[in-house]
Amino acid sequence: MDRLIGIRIDAQVSVTASLPGASCIGSVCRAGLRPRLCMHALTVGLIFWALIGIAGPIGAVPASATEHSVPPMAADVSAPVDWAAIPARMVMLFYPGQSSYQWLRGTDHPAGMAAVAGGTPCSACHRGQEAALGERIVAGGSLEPDPIAGKRGAIELRVQAAYDNERLYLRLQWPTQSDRPGQVHDFLRYDGQSWAPFGGPRSKPVVRSGAMPALYEDRLGIALDDGTVPSFEQQGCWLACHDGMRDMQRQPPAEQVRAHGLLGRLLGQEDVRKYLPDTRDDTTASWNRTRPTEAIAALKAAGAFLELMQWRAARSNPVGMADDGHVLEYRLSDAGVGPFVSNLDRGTKAPRYMFDQTRTGFRSLALEQITDRSEPYALVREGNAAPYDPDAGWQAGDLLPSRVLSRADAQGSAADNRDVVGSWDQGTWTVVWARPLDTGNPEDDKPMRPGERYTVSFSVHDDNVTTRFHHVSFPLRLGIGVNADITAVRVE
Ligand code: HEC
DSSP states (O other): OOOEEEEEEEEEEOGGGOOTTOOOOHHHHHTTSOHHHHTSOSTTTEEEEEEEEEOSTTTOOOGGGGSTTSOTTOTTTTOSSOGGGSOOEEEEEEOOTTOOHHHHTSTTSTTTHHHHHTTOOTHHHHTTOHHHHHHHHHTOBTTBSSOOTTOOSEEEEEEEEEEOSSEEEEEEEEEOSSSSOOOOOOEEEEOSSOEEEEOBOTTSHHHHTTSSOBOOOOEEEEEEEOSOSTTHHHHGGGGSOOTTSTTSTTOOOHHHHHTSIIIIIITOOSSOOOOOGGGBSSTTOOTTOBOOHHHHHHHHHTTOSEEEEEEETTTTGGGTOOEEEEESSSEEEOSSBOSEEEOBOTTTSSBSEEEOHHHHSOSSBOHHHHTTOOSOOOOBTTTTEEEOOTTSOOOTTOEEESEEEOSSSOBGGGGOOOEEEEEEETTEEEEEEEEESSOSOTTTSOOOOTTOEEEEEEEEEOSSOOGGGSEEOOOEEEEESSOSSEEEEEOO
16 A cells, blocks of 8 residues: 655746746755756756656656646546546635634523534534635734734535445545645754754744744644534534644643643643533533543543544645544544654754755755745655754754654554545645545544435634634535435445
8 A cells, every 4th residue: 555656856947937046945056956956946946856756546656747847746537536526525624723623612602602502513603604704803803812914714615425336535625725725834043052843823922023934834623423422413513623832822721731631741731722621521511631641541431532634734744644533531643653753862952863965966955945834844754854964064044844754654554544645736726635534543533434424524724824813614424325415436
C-alpha cells in the first residue's frame, strides 16, 4: 500500500520574468552554493515545487508527468470515480465564534437553551440561517470578542461521496478567502544564536501586531460518528466544544491544566482541547471535572468517541495523507505515528532536520520565500531532508519548517488516511479523500458498512487561522449507498 514513488525538488527558473536586482533564494547565495540561481528573479520567475508523486487510485501521477510543469500530486488523475457523475451537496459552513456547549445551554441563548439541553437538533431552529449567523458572529460581539478584520462569515463546501467494496471516497471543494493557498505552517528561525518559533496564526498577538507574518496552514476536518455518541446526530461538533478550551471563554492558566491529574499529569497537556460531555461528571461538563480513567476507558471500549480526521495543507498534504484522531476526554491522536512530527529537538533546542542541499540547492529558506505562503516547502524525512548540521554556518534569519513530514514513518491507526490529495487552483481547494470503510482499528475508528448511515460534520480552517477561528457545519447524515443528506454512490 505504500505508494511513494519518488520525491523530486525542481528549481524552475523563468528567465523571461527576471527582474534586475531581485533577491535570491534563501541561503543559496549566501552560502555560495548555486550562484546560477541568484541571477534570476525570485519575484515572478522562480518557482520551487516540492514535487511528490504519490501513486495510487486517487493521486496517481505518472513519473514523467511530475517533471517541471505539473503541480504536486494533481488529484483525480486515476480516481476510480467519475466525479462528474456523482451528485454534489452544497454544505454551508459558518463562523461559530465562542458558541460553546455551555453557551448553548445558558441564558445567553435564551430561546434555545432548554431545547438544546433536551437534545433538539440545532437545525430545528437554525436551518438555512448558517450564513446569517456566521456573518453576525464574525463581525465581533459577545461570541467573538477579538474579531479578525475582513474575515468571511461563511464558506460553502461542495461535497461528493462514493464507495466501493473497500473504501469511501470523498471529494471536497471550497473557495479560499485569499488568492493563494495556505500551504506553509510556522517555522523555526535562527537569530544568530539560537532557533525560535517564527510566524503563526492570525489570532496570535505577535501576528496581530505585525511583528511576525501569518504562517498557518489551511485545513479540512471531518468528525464522524456511528450513533454511539449521544446527541452528535442532533448537535454535531458543539458537543465537543467547551468553555475552558484554547481560545474559548474562561480559559484556565497553563499551570492549572498542568496540575490536573488526568489532563496535566497523565496526558502531559497544558491547555484544554475538544472533549465529550460524557467524560465529565457534572451537568455543565466542566473541563476539569473528568471522570475516573476506568470510566473513560469503558466509554472508549464501547465506541463512544468521535472520530476526527484532518487534512492539512502543510503538515499532511505534501505526503498525500490526512491525520487520524479521535475525541474523548481530549482531542487525541490515534495509536501509532501520523504524517508529521516536530522538527525541534527538545534536548538541543535546535532543529532535527534541515533541507538536503544536494537535492534542493539550499539548506534553509529565507523570508522572501515563505511570505508568499503559496508554496508548500515541506521538509520530508525520506525525501528532501538531511540531519541538522549545527556547524553548517547558519546565519541570522535562516528558516526551517517546524515540522518534519514522513509517509514512510507513518504507521498504525494514526496513518489510516494514506490517500488524501489536495490541490488548489484559481481560488479553490479540491481535496479527494479515500478511506478504508473499515480501517481494522475499531478501538479508535468508526467502521463503516454499506447500507448504513453515519453522522458527519465538517470544518474548514481558512486564511491562516487555528482553534475557534474556523468555519463549521451543522451535522449531516452520510449514507453509504442509502439516501441521506450526503449519499455515497456505489462505484465499481
Ligand atoms: C429551540 C430553538 C433553537 C435551538 C434548538 C437552537 N437554537 Fe440557537 N438560537 C435560537 C434563537 C431564537 C436564537 C436568537 C435569534 C437568532 O439569533 O437567530 C439563537 C441564537 C443562536 C446563536 C447566536 C447568533 C448570534 O447572532 O449571536 C448561535 C451561535 C446559535 N443559536 C447556535 C445554535 C446551535 C449550535 C444549536 C444546536 C446545538 C442551537 N443554536 C439550537 C434558537 C435555537
